[in-house]
Amino acid sequence: MKETKRKKMRFQSIADFINENDKIILTAHETPDGDAIGSEIAAYFALRAIGKEVRIINADPMAEKYYFLDKDNAIELYSPDMDMPENMNDWVLIILDTNDINNIGTVKDNILSKVRDFFIFDHHEGGDSVSSANYIESEASSTCEMLYELFTEMKIAMSFEMLVAIYLGIVYDTGSFIYPKTTARTFAIAEDCVKNGVNPNFIYAKLYESNSISSLMLQSKVLSTLEFFYGKHVAVQTMLKEDILESGALYEEADSLINIPLKSEDIKVSIFFKENLEGILRCSMRSKGNIDVAFIAQLHNGGGHKTAAGFKSKYPLDEIKVKVLDMLNKYFTQPGND
Ligand SMILES: [Mn+2]
Numbered sequence: 524m525k526e527t528k529r530k531k532m533r534f535q536s537i538a539d540f541i542n543e544n545d546k547i548i549l550t551a552h553e554t555p556d557g558d559a560i561g562s563e564i565a566a567y568f569a570l571r572a573i574g575k576e577v578r579i580i581n582a583d584p585m586a587e588k589y590y591f592l593d594k595d596n597a598i599e600l601y602s603p604d605m606d607m608p609e610n611m612n613d614w615v616l617i618i619l620d621t622n623d624i625n626n627i628g629t630v631k632d633n634i635l636s637k638v639r640d641f642f643i644f645d646h647h648e649g650g651d652s653v654s655s656a657n658y659i660e661s662e663a664s665s666t667c668e669m670l671y672e673l674f675t676e677m678k679i680a681m682s683f684e685m686l687v688a689i690y691l692g693i694v695y696d697t698g699s700f701i702y703p704k705t706t707a708r709t710f711a712i713a714e715d716c717v718k719n720g721v722n723p724n725f726i727y728a729k730l731y732e733s734n735s736i737s738s739l740m741l742q743s744k745v746l747s748t749l750e751f752f753y754g755k756h757v758a759v760q761t762m763l764k765e766d767i768l769e770s771g772a773l774y775e776e777a778d779s780l781i782n783i784p785l786k787s788e789d790i791k792v793s794i795f796f797k798e799n800l801e802g803i804l805r806c807s808m809r810s811k812g813n814i815d816v817a818f819i820a821q822l823h824n825g826g827g828h829k830t831a832a833g834f835k836s837k838y839p840l841d842e843i844k845v846k847v848l849d850m851l852n853k854y855f856t857q858p859g860n861d
Pocket of ligand 1 (some may be wrong): 646696
């Protein structure tokens with residue numbers, strides 16, 4: 524009996540927030556990934572099913588491979604001249620898949636600061652110091668996995684569209700069920716999705732076999748910039764605006780290139796400097812084991828967690844590269860480094 528009562532209360536805070544508000548804007552982190560988009564779509568259909576007025580507004584465009592999830596064309600890209608509700612005070616915001624309000628781009632100053640209230644629903648580490656209303660489970664594989672459990676608890680029937688989005692988010696964030704936070708529960712949820720018609724091969728093809736030829740060209744350009752530091756334990760790749768233009772690819776198609784160097788056992792940190800078409804330089808970092816890259820991002824007003832973090836640089840490439848590499852010095856002190 525006690526067990527049932529405790530379980531029933533698990534999602535009380537977010538369920539109350541949803542129940543108390545009728546006009547809800549959803550957003551997720553900058554350069555939204557599969558879990559961010561999957562979460563937004565699943566939450567969009569769920570909240571509409573219980574009679575809410577819902578909008579999804581993101582700071583950055585999503586990759587084309589996710590378009591099929593958005594059957595209603597519900598995802599809007601923030602722009603200063605977009606059609607905003609007259610009375611923003613009627614609306615609340617739910618932030619998905621990040622617990623850092625500095626990680627939602629232009630949505631922070633233009634929506635978060637104007638809505639009546641907001642709630643963070645996420646699975647990343649580093650949420651201990653979040654002072655606003657939140658529900659964070661850092662041991663969950665993905666935000667989509669948490670949403671499945673939330674909707675189950677709220678007794679919201681899960682449509683096929685929702686299950687497709689949830690399954691895609693889980694596959695994306697678990698690296699197809701292999702990353703450390705993958706649990707038996709993750710598989711049980713995936714099983715339920717598949718039992719209800721989600722096709723694993725179709726989702727795989729959408730996620731990993733739907734890249735454009737121009738994205739291959741971009742990949743080849745970026746990979747050719749690969750440099751090694753600290754005895755070949757740190758890899759740096761660079762993408763400039765010209766690389767995007769010459770390949771004909773989209774900025775967001777460079778998303779997963781940061782993971783390529785990590786396929787080598789020797790590489791402990793992968794750093795990717797990427798410039799967008801407006802000339803804004805972003806530094807993304809991934810690490811293995813005990814190497815913390817989040818502190819570097821935080822020093823530059825960015826965010827993320829221990830093994831995956833990033834920030835926008837206010838310095839030119841040459842300067843920021845030296846600064847970032849210097850900060851990794853404490854992890855690679857053995858002699859013989861190059
Ligand atoms: Mn996620």
